[in-house]
Amino acid sequence: MTRFLNLLICISLLAALGLAADDNSIPAQAERGKQLFMKSAKGVPCGTCHTLGGIGTAVGPDLKKLASLAMPRGLVMAMQLTVTEYVQEVKVTGATFSGIQQQKTGDQIEIWDLSQLPPVLKKFSSKDVLSMARNDKWKHPPASAGYTSKELADLIGWLKWASMGSRKEIKPSEVEVSQ
Numbered sequence: 001m002t003r004f005l006n007l008l009i010c011i012s013l014l015a016a017l018g019l020a021a022d023d024n025s026i027p028a029q030a031e032r033g034k035q036l037f038m039k040s041a042k043g044v045p046c047g048t049c050h051t052l053g054g055i056g057t058a059v060g061p062d063l064k065k066l067a068s069l070a071m072p073r074g075l076v077m078a079m080q081l082t083v084t085e086y087v088q089e090v091k092v093t094g095a096t097f098s099g100i101q102q103q104k105t106g107d108q109i110e111i112w113d114l115s116q117l118p119p120v121l122k123k124f125s126s127k128d129v130l131s132m133a134r135n136d137k138w139k140h141p142p143a144s145a146g147y148t149s150k151e152l153a154d155l156i157g158w159l160k161w162a163s164m165g166s167r168k169e170i171k172p173s174e175v176e177v178s179q
């Protein structure tokens with residue numbers, strides 16, 4: 001009898017595990033989007049500059065909050081923005097580049113140099129940073145990558161799944177932005 005009970009417990013545990021695994025499994029669309037995020041042949045892969053779902057490098061802003069809040073079309077518009085909010089024109093002794101500040105501790109400033117790919121994190125002492133001002137040269141790579149609506153839908157599928165666990169299929173018509 002105890003053996004039978006043990007067996008029963010084992011079977012229900014396995015079934016529960018199986019169900020949990022099913023729930024957590026990545027939907028096909030999100031998987032396609034994840035592949036694009038990490039190694040798209042078009043433009044520069046998002047993961048070069050963003051981290052989400054445990055992959056990628058955190059150079060640009062954290063996408064988790066925006067990805068979970070914005071509608072698919074809003075996310076595409078954010079990807080295609082041509083004005084920057086965080087990227088600045090950085091002038092240091094001897095050089096000027098498009099950069100994004102990572103952190104400032106005491107007299108040290110760490111700035112991602114976006115003129116190189118992948119971006120390089122550089123350390124400066126405050127006195128060597130001559131200015132950081134509005135930048136009009138740097139362009140967000142996805143704005144000109146020429147992604148198809150299907151690719152954009154897959155990317156958004158990944159952003160939605162990785163940020164909030166949404167399994168909802170994103171249709172290409174949901175990401176089309178009329179210009």
Ligand code: HEC
Nearest residue numbers: 044045046048049060061066078079084085086087141142
């Ligand atoms: C070369 C680095 C780089 C690549 C590649 C890149 N991004 Fe970005 N992304 C940035 C930076 C830097 C910003 C902030 C721009 C600014 O100053 O406003 C940004 C902003 C964004 C924003 C707006 C976030 C916000 O809170 O305003 C979204 C959404 C986004 N990126 C998504 C993507 C996706 C999706 C891809 C791939 C298809 C991608 N990015 C590829 C660097 C990059």
